[in-house]
Amino acid sequence: DIVMTQSPDSLAVSLGERATINCKSSQSVLYRSNNKNCLAWYQQKPGQPPRLIIFWASIRESGVPDRFSGSGSGTDFTLTISSLQAEDAAVYYCQQYYDTAMYSFGQGTKLEIK
């Protein structure tokens, strides 16, 4: 099984500042057939289901503000929010979809406004 580990577990960032969340997979999630990383990021607010914000490690889902960006390859990935807005307070999860016999999520990172 591929284990996804996020860091930190929580962070507090001031409005307008940059927020960075890391995700590490226990093995590479690079899919050789298309040279893309099978890594997604989700945002979850209280009382709501997760919302897809980034897929293939760096592609923003339609409607997601461009202050959200994803980077990384292989086993190390980062979600960056360039200028934090109040509505970005949420829990963020990474997920690998490389292993189709066992999709797995990170434990989540709670992002709060300082």
Next chain:
Amino acid sequence: EVQLVQSGAEVKKPGESLKISCEGFGYRFSNFWIAWVRQTPEKGLEWLGIISPSDSETRYSPSFQGQVTISVDKSINTAFLQWSGLKASDTAMYYCARHVAKRSPFDYWGQGTQVTVSS
């Protein structure tokens, strides 16, 4: 507009059976896999399994194989998750989500079904 609409919250006793549903709207249901994901405060998001509405091909997480059954009725654009003998440890929020291929992200999610198992 794409929507996955799940059945309502359930309160059950240990040992009882349960079947919850997930109905798809606004897209060609047979063209997308449906995944089931469990969420608890202790373990976070856990993948239970997936089903293809076109041919009912099903895959289960080894952790949930034999514990739940995933099925689909494509004539009514609905996927199901069922238990034959609930345990207190099944208490959780359950989400369905769709994805276009096995190796693809979950792009739309249902609103969730809270299942509570308590004596």
